Amino acid sequence: MAADNPIDPIHQFEISKIADIQLGGIDISFTNSSLFMVFALAATMALFVIGLSKKSIVPNRMQMLSELSYNFIANMLRDQVGDQGRAYFPFIFSLFMFIFFCNFIGLIPYTFTVTSHLIVTFAFAGLIFIAVTIIGFVKNGLGYLRIFYPSGIPIFLAPLIVPIEIISYLSKPISLSVRLCANMLAGHSILKIFAGFIVMLGFLGFAPLVFLVVLYALETLIAALQAYIFTILTCIYLNDALHPDH
Amino acid sequence: MKILLKAFLLTAPINFAYAAEGQKSAGLPQMDIATFPSQLFWLVITFSLLYLFMWKFVIPRLGATIEERRDKISNDINDADNLNTEATDILKKYDEQMASASQESNEIITNSKKAMLDHLEMLKKENEVKLNSLISESQAKIKAQEEKSKTEIRNATLDTIKAIVSRYIENIPSDEEINKKLN
Numbered sequence: 001m002a003a004d005n006p007i008d009p010i011h012q013f014e015i016s017k018i019a020d021i022q023l024g025g026i027d028i029s030f031t032n033s034s035l036f037m038v039f040a041l042a043a044t045m046a047l048f049v050i051g052l053s054k055k056s057i058v059p060n061r062m063q064m065l066s067e068l069s070y071n072f073i074a075n076m077l078r079d080q081v082g083d084q085g086r087a088y089f090p091f092i093f094s095l096f097m098f099i100f101f102c103n104f105i106g107l108i109p110y111t112f113t114v115t116s117h118l119i120v121t122f123a124f125a126g127l128i129f130i131a132v133t134i135i136g137f138v139k140n141g142l143g144y145l146r147i148f149y150p151s152g153i154p155i156f157l158a159p160l161i162v163p164i165e166i167i168s169y170l171s172k173p174i175s176l177s178v179r180l181c182a183n184m185l186a187g188h189s190i191l192k193i194f195a196g197f198i199v200m201l202g203f204l205g206f207a208p209l210v211f212l213v214v215l216y217a218l219e220t221l222i223a224a225l226q227a228y229i230f231t232i233l234t235c236i237y238l239n240d241a242l243h244p245d246h
Numbered sequence: 247m248k249i250l251l252k253a254f255l256l257t258a259p260i261n262f263a264y265a266a267e268g269q270k271s272a273g274l275p276q277m278d279i280a281t282f283p284s285q286l287f288w289l290v291i292t293f294s295l296l297y298l299f300m301w302k303f304v305i306p307r308l309g310a311t312i313e314e315r316r317d318k319i320s321n322d323i324n325d326a327d328n329l330n331t332e333a334t335d336i337l338k339k340y341d342e343q344m345a346s347a348s349q350e351s352n353e354i355i356t357n358s359k360k361a362m363l364d365h366l367e368m369l370k371k372e373n374e375v376k377l378n379s380l381i382s383e384s385q386a387k388i389k390a391q392e393e394k395s396k397t398e399i400r401n402a403t404l405d406t407i408k409a410i411v412s413r414y415i416e417n418i419p420s421d422e423e424i425n426k427k428l429n
Contacts, residue, residue: 013275015285026283033281034288041292041299048304055311057318063311070308090301098296114289117275119282123289185276 009192013116013185032112033120040101040114047097069097073231080235084242092238095124096231103184103223107216115226116184118177125177128234136241147244176233183226187219403428 019030051066059067073093077085085092099115106113114120136144148165149158194212198205275281404424412418 010274015275015278015281021284023287027280028284028287030288031281031284033285034292037288037292041296044296045299048299048308052304052307052311055307057315066304067308067312070305070312090297090305093305094293094297094300097300098293117281117285119276119285120289123286181276185274 009189009196012112012188012192015112015117033114033117036102036105036112036114039105040098043101043105044097069093076232077235080232081239081242085235085238088238092231092234095234096227099124099180099230100224100227103227104220106184106188107219107223113184113188115180116188118181121177121181121230122173124230125173128176128237129173132237132241135238136244139242140244144241144244147240151245172237176230180226180230183222187222191215191219 015031015033017029017031018035021027021029047062047069048066051062051064054060054063056063070093073096074089077089077092081088102114105111106116136147140146148162148169150161150165153161191212194208194215197208198212201208404421407424408418
């Protein structure tokens with residue numbers, strides 16, 4: 001069994017039940033994945049509860065941190081979508097903080113990375129895809145279909161362009177979810193593999209150890225970067241829905 | 247997300263069949279469909295809580311704080327601008343006063359210089375006149391003295407000649423004769 005091997009890189013992604021819960025025949029047990037979702041929630045809440053406890057004009061470190069994240073996402077949304085994006089700010093902000101903390105908590109050894117599971121990232125991506133499509137049709141009516149036929153294209157190219165645009169539109173949630181999940185999966189697997197090399201090589205293990213340190217720094221960057229990419233792509237899709245004419 | 251969950255539930259029997267088959271194989275845990283409902287369920291719960299927390303608590307408070315700070319900063323900047331213009335005005339006034347004062351002092355300096363020079367000139371002229379009169383006076387005195395000494399010398403010479411001549415000859419020459427010879 002894979003789970004018996006101590007340096008099996010896949011073992012860290014396995015989901016184990018903490019509390020068995022069944023609801024109408026469906027297994028909704030509280031697992032390690034659920035636990036780390038709660039951790040991400042708790043980390044975000046801690047950041048903002050501590051950061052907002054004083055509300056001073058001259059901020060202390062925690063308040064600075066919470067305001068930085070607020071301004072970072074607010075500016076991103078304003079730059080990408082404009083003032084119409086204001087209504088979606090709570091969602092975008094929550095999305096970023098959740099993915100960010102899931103990615104970062106997952107970097108701590110012996111933890112579980114929620115975002116390394118495709119179903120989680122796909123749930124976000126699918127929700128965003130459906131929401132963006134609904135927003136597009138509500139705001140533009142049938143005019144939203146123009147995104148499949150960009151202006152300035154000769155009519156004889158339409159049979160070629162329109163299917164390509166439809167396929168690219170439909171593949172958005174897949175690329176969005178696979179990008180985040182695959183990055184987390186690959187990064188954590190490689191970390192685990194090199195950690196295993198250190199153990200196996202004994203004295204010579206310092207070579208993979210050096211590599212592991214460098215790789216860990218890179219993974220830290222990727223954890224932040226993927227949260228950023230996921231959020232900014234959401235903003236871009238939202239912008240497409242609000243302004244289909246570009 | 248609920249829609250996704252529903253979609254999943256509709257296809258659940260097929261998925262579970264797959265999962266049961268693949269459970270024993272060492273596949274990726276990500277492909278273990280049996281864990282999907284639990285993950286989705288807890289994701290919905292935690293993310294909804296996070297969303298509510300952000301929407302109802304964080305964003306209003308943070309927004310208010312940031313807004314308040316922005317107002318405070320712009321007010322402070324306005325105050326600073328006002329003070330700055332005030333200070334500039336005062337500086338301008340000060341410069342003007344300085345300029346007028348220095349002009350005044352310059353005038354005073356030139357005036358007193360001129361007065362001094364005039365006075366000096368006057369003194370010079372006065373002294374020159376005095377000096378000239380003194381010089382001419384002394385020159386006249388010198389001339390008179392010269393004349394006087396000349397006649398005295400002549401008279402003395404005449405007397406001497408007369409005395410010398412009277413020793414050797416009885417005929418004493420008159421003054422006219424001697425003068426003729428001397429010249």
